[in-house]
Amino acid sequence: MGFVGRSVTRLEDAPMLTGRGRYAADVSFSRELHMRVVRSSHAHARIVAIDAGAARELPGCVAVWTSEDVAEIPPIDFRSTRVQGLEPHRQPVLARDRVRYVGEPVAVVFAEDPYLAEDAADLVTMEVEELPVVLSADRGTEAAVIRKGYGDIEAAFRAAHTVVDLDLSIGRHSGVPLETRGAIARYDAMRDALELHGATKRPHANRDLLARMLAREPGSIHLYEGHVGGGFGVRGEIYPEDVLVCAAALRLGRPVKWIEDRRENLMACNHSREQRHRVRAAVDAQGRILGIDDEFFHDQGAYVRTHGARVADLTAGMLPGPYRVPTYRAVGHYRLTNKTPAATYRAPGRYEATFVCERLLDAIAAKTGIDRVEVRRRNLIAKTEMPYARDLDVIDTEVVLDSGDYAGLLDQALARADWAVLQSELEQRRAAGEAVGVGLAFFLEKSGLGPVDVARVSMAADGTFDVVTGAASLGQGVETVLAQIAADALGVDYRRVRVAHGCTDRIEQGYGSHASRTTVMTGSAVHIAATKLRENMQPGCSAQGSFESEHMTYPYGVHIAVVNVDRDTGGVAVERYLAAFDVGRAVNPRLVEGQIEGGVVQGLGGALLEEFVYDAEGSPLSVTFADYAMPTACEAPGIAVLLTEDAPSPLNPLGIKGAGEGGVNPVGAVIASAIDDALGVAGAVTRLPVTPPRLVEIMRAERR
Amino acid sequence: MSETRNIAVTVNGKRYERSVDVRLTLADFLRGPLGLTGTHLGCEHGVCGACTILVDGQSARSCLMLAVQANGHEIATVEGLAPSAERLHPLQEAFRDNHGLQCGFCTPGMLMTLVEFLRDHPNPTEGEVRVAISGNLCRCTGYQGIVAAALDAAGRMRKGG
Ligand code: FES
Ligand code: FES
Numbered sequence: 072m073g074f075v076g077r078s079v080t081r082l083e084d085a086p087m088l089t090g091r092g093r094y095a096a097d098v099s100f101s102r103e104l105h106m107r108v109v110r111s112s113h114a115h116a117r118i119v120a121i122d123a124g125a126a127r128e129l130p131g132c133v134a135v136w137t138s139e140d141v142a143e144i145p146p147i148d149f150r151s152t153r154v155q156g157l158e159p160h161r162q163p164v165l166a167r168d169r170v171r172y173v174g175e176p177v178a179v180v181f182a183e184d185p186y187l188a189e190d191a192a193d194l195v196t197m198e199v200e201e202l203p204v205v206l207s208a209d210r211g212t213e214a215a216v217i218r219k220g221y222g223d224i225e226a227a228f229r230a231a232h233t234v235v236d237l238d239l240s241i242g243r244h245s246g247v248p249l250e251t252r253g254a255i256a257r258y259d260a261m262r263d264a265l266e267l268h269g270a271t272k273r274p275h276a277n278r279d280l281l282a283r284m285l286a287r288e289p290g291s292i293h294l295y296e297g298h299v300g301g302g303f304g305v306r307g308e309i310y311p312e313d314v315l316v317c318a319a320a321l322r323l324g325r326p327v328k329w330i331e332d333r334r335e336n337l338m339a340c341n342h343s344r345e346q347r348h349r350v351r352a353a354v355d356a357q358g359r360i361l362g363i364d365d366e367f368f369h370d371q372g373a374y375v376r377t378h379g380a381r382v383a384d385l386t387a388g389m390l391p392g393p394y395r396v397p398t399y400r401a402v403g404h405y406r407l408t409n410k411t412p413a414a415t416y417r418a419p420g421r422y423e424a425t426f427v428c429e430r431l432l433d434a435i436a437a438k439t440g441i442d443r444v445e446v447r448r449r450n451l452i453a454k455t456e457m458p459y460a461r462d463l464d465v466i467d468t469e470v471v472l473d474s475g476d477y478a479g480l481l482d483q484a485l486a487r488a489d490w491a492v493l494q495s496e497l498e499q500r501r502a503a504g505e506a507v508g509v510g511l512a513f514f515l516e517k518s519g520l521g522p523v524d525v526a527r528v529s530m531a532a533d534g535t536f537d538v539v540t541g542a543a544s545l546g547q548g549v550e551t552v553l554a555q556i557a558a559d560a561l562g563v564d565y566r567r568v569r570v571a572h573g574c575t576d577r578i579e580q581g582y583g584s585h586a587s588r589t590t591v592m593t594g595s596a597v598h599i600a601a602t603k604l605r606e607n608m609q610p611g612c613s614a615q616g617s618f619e620s621e622h623m624t625y626p627y628g629v630h631i632a633v634v635n636v637d638r639d640t641g642g643v644a645v646e647r648y649l650a651a652f653d654v655g656r657a658v659n660p661r662l663v664e665g666q667i668e669g670g671v672v673q674g675l676g677g678a679l680l681e682e683f684v685y686d687a688e689g690s691p692l693s694v695t696f697a698d699y700a701m702p703t704a705c706e707a708p709g710i711a712v713l714l715t716e717d718a719p720s721p722l723n724p725l726g727i728k729g730a731g732e733g734g735v736n737p738v739g740a741v742i743a744s745a746i747d748d749a750l751g752v753a754g755a756v757t758r759l760p761v762t763p764p765r766l767v768e769i770m771r772a773e774r775r
Numbered sequence: 776m777s778e779t780r781n782i783a784v785t786v787n788g789k790r791y792e793r794s795v796d797v798r799l800t801l802a803d804f805l806r807g808p809l810g811l812t813g814t815h816l817g818c819e820h821g822v823c824g825a826c827t828i829l830v831d832g833q834s835a836r837s838c839l840m841l842a843v844q845a846n847g848h849e850i851a852t853v854e855g856l857a858p859s860a861e862r863l864h865p866l867q868e869a870f871r872d873n874h875g876l877q878c879g880f881c882t883p884g885m886l887m888t889l890v891e892f893l894r895d896h897p898n899p900t901e902g903e904v905r906v907a908i909s910g911n912l913c914r915c916t917g918y919q920g921i922v923a924a925a926l927d928a929a930g931r932m933r934k935g936g
Contacts, residue, residue: 078874080871080872081871081874083879084870084871084876084879085863086869087858087876087878087879087882088857088863088867088870088876088879088882088886089813089854089863089867089872090811090812090814090852090853090854090856090883091813091854092812092813092879092880093812094812094815095807095811096812096815096816097806105861186777186796186798186799195873246914247914248878248880248914249815249817249825249878249881249912249913249915250815250817250878250880250915251817297815298878298879298880299878300815300817300878300879300880301877301878301880303914303916332819333818333819333820402821425870530776536890544880545878546877546879546880546915547877547878547915548877595922620887628826661874662874664874664919665874665877665915665916665917665919665920667922668916668918668919669877669914669915669916669917670917671917672917672918673914673917695818695820695822696818696820696822696912697820697822701912701914703908703909703910703911703912703918704904704905704906704908704909704911704913704918704921704922705905705906705909705916706917707917709901709907709919710917710919734917760852
């Protein structure tokens with residue numbers, strides 16, 4: 072009996088349960104120096120002078136750097152982008168002449184211990200001349216415009232029976248892993264090797280980027296991943312601090328350690344999601360979509376980081392979702408403001424796009440008087456239309472929906488939620504005075520970003536196996552899942568398989584873990600390598616596998632949530648939650664459920680609680696966990712997961728679709744829909760998060 | 776320069792005598808001089824619970840205590856939870872069996888909070904478990920697996936684990 076498809080326990084748990092994990096802050100080297108970043112407290116200003124004299128004199132402080140000390144280091148480059156003209160907006164590792172957001176690094180100090188480093192940083196002072204602050208993408212420098220679309224959109228609107236238009240906003244929030252960032256660099260002169268510990272997500276690509284910035288050979292830089300306390304898109308990018316510890320280790324000749332504190336994390340690590348959409352849909356008399364026309368404003372913050380314009384690209388490319396949309400136009404204004412730079416957060420562009428698309432579907436239902444489930448049924452792409460090519464590209468790949476039975480999953484989810492009974496139950500409760508309602512949102516995900524991945528499997532003398540990959544592990548159970556895949560191909564127990572990841576010196580190529588690609592891409596490469604090894608399975612033998620894919624694979628799902636609104640306080644309690652998701656094939660169903668459960672609760676944070684708020688001067692107000700409120704066990708509902716495998720992907724040998732982002736994707740949409748239903752007001756929610764004060768305001772406006 | 780004091784603390788049954796800076800936090804003391812890095816720091820301002828330890832059997836946030844305040848006290852950290860190198864505590868087993876952890880960063884704090892809670896409430900309801908861990912943030916699991924693990928552990932421990 073095989074291991075794929077079984078919820079076996081994880082290989083990685085033992086050290087984490089016993090306090091023997093090795094997270095970034097746990098990595099220490101003898102003679103290490105501690106780096107502390109001096110950050111701007113101005114949202115936009117010209118730097119007149121920085122005075123580091125007192126800091127330099129503090130005993131135990133070894134060096135203080137400002138931009139002049141790192142003049143030879145170029146700004147942080149993009150890993151990949153096709154969007155032109157973004158170069159002037161890259162972030163320097165230390166601010167030159169101007170600061171553009173509160174939290175921007177302006178200087179760094181290096182000291183003998185972390186407490187002294189903080190003392191020294193406190194002594195660095197800055198004289199500035201304040202400049203006007205821009206805090207909304209309604210204004211802001213337009214760094215790029217993203218345009219996508221197909222078909223004659225104007226004709227669609229001329230032919231429309233009904234037009235709905237909406238003005239929708241998604242709040243600024245982000246991944247916020249429980250472990251803050253950390254980077255530890257050391258230089259070994261004997262090997263001429265620069266090591267960076269605390270790396271993750273894209274170790275190989277980040278190595279190459281660092282090599283370019285530090286003018287070294289990629290082969291002389293090694294990135295090491297230990298345990299990682301959550302990634303969610305924000306961790307494992309190249310940030311100023313990563314470059315600075317490396318430069319310092321080279322120049323100061325001692326290991327250099329930097330561990331971010333939470334206040335820094337909330338104003339310096341990537342933010343995400345903030346967009347405003349002005350969107351309209353043309354529909355015929357039967358509620359069928361004729362066209363969607365979206366103009367959106369993406370608040371990028373002060374600089375363009377490693378992703379380029381990827382989030383705006385994904386938003387525009389994924390917005391039509393699982394529906395037949397004959398004509399489409401998206402114009403995304405990618406604008407700079409004086410806030411923390413933004414980039415990807417789990418389901419980037421899709422949390423936003425699904426919110427917009429599903430708000431449209433609800434609005435169409437309300438305006439045409441057709442039931443909201445029926446409206447979706449009429450517009451969902453049919454199973455018989457698969458594979459379904461859309462005249463769109465997203466992150467440089469053509470959109471071809473590989474497989475799916477959308478209507479089938481909708482039926483299963485409605486049955487599981489007991490939709491009809493639920494409706495009448497809620498009606499009775501509403502009649503008795505409660506503000507309760509149910510929301511429903513369908514969504515399309517994407518996963519398995521190519522182009523290629525490789526893996527090597529070898530048999531050791533003691534009969535165990537080593538799988539070496541270029542993947543990264545952010546705590547999601549990568550080792551277990553890859554071991555299960557290898558074990559089945561080899562015909563052995565998964566506990567006899569060791570999986571290596573995240574280390575650039577173990578394998579020459581690697582694509583890391585992001586975009587829900589690991590199980591699909593790395594898993595397929597492992598399957599191929601292990602299948603090869605099985606043909607000649609002897610100690611000392613090894614086999615390499617490589618897997619290529621031009622297209623992404625598209626999982627899909629539907630979430631249903633019941634909420635209870637407190638009319639006095641505007642608080643929203645989520646009473647029940649069902650997440651239905653088709654992943655083609657689940658290698659470890661319990662781990663997939665875990666991905667979904669965690670994603671749902673993160674999504675609830677973005678829908679109801681979490682927001683990076685700024686005051687009128689551009690000072691961030693959400694800089695502690697008391698102000699940036701993430702869901703606790705009391706806000707998190709019980710979550711039922713309906714995991715289906717009805718539409719395996721034809722694009723890889725195991726039929727897998729990635730599962731990392733289907734939990735979070737539709738949560739904003741489903742909560743908005745449920746609150747509308749609870750209040751009995753279609754389209755009441757236009758802006759996330761629906762915090763209690765905002766909901767009180769919505770109810771007040773309704774009564775007027 | 777900061778002053779120092781001599782302190783004596785017992786951690787997981789072992790006595791340590793050290794001279795420490797008066798401003799050193801208890802968390803940094805455990806993680807640094809004692810090398811017990813199982814206690815994690817997620818916020819250093821008392822909200823996330825990752826740094827939870829037991830001081831004389833009571834849960835406390837080691838980021839909000841100074842090392843000098845621990846002088847003369849008994850401390851328990853996650854490293855001391857398992858009865859032996861070969862065996863896990865029933866709560867640890869339940870976390871493993873119920874997928875109660877993903878990245879594992881919140882896990883030490885969750886475990887220490889729950890050992891105290893289950894000791895005092897051997898037969899809790901789901902709602903009580905949720906309240907008990909509401910001062911511990913987890914960004915990965917959505918708390919489902921953790922709540923299930925706590926209830927499962929309560930059952931195992933009632934049976935004598
Ligand atoms: S680190 Fe102590 S409560 Fe967060
Ligand atoms: S398992 Fe990652 S924070 Fe809880």
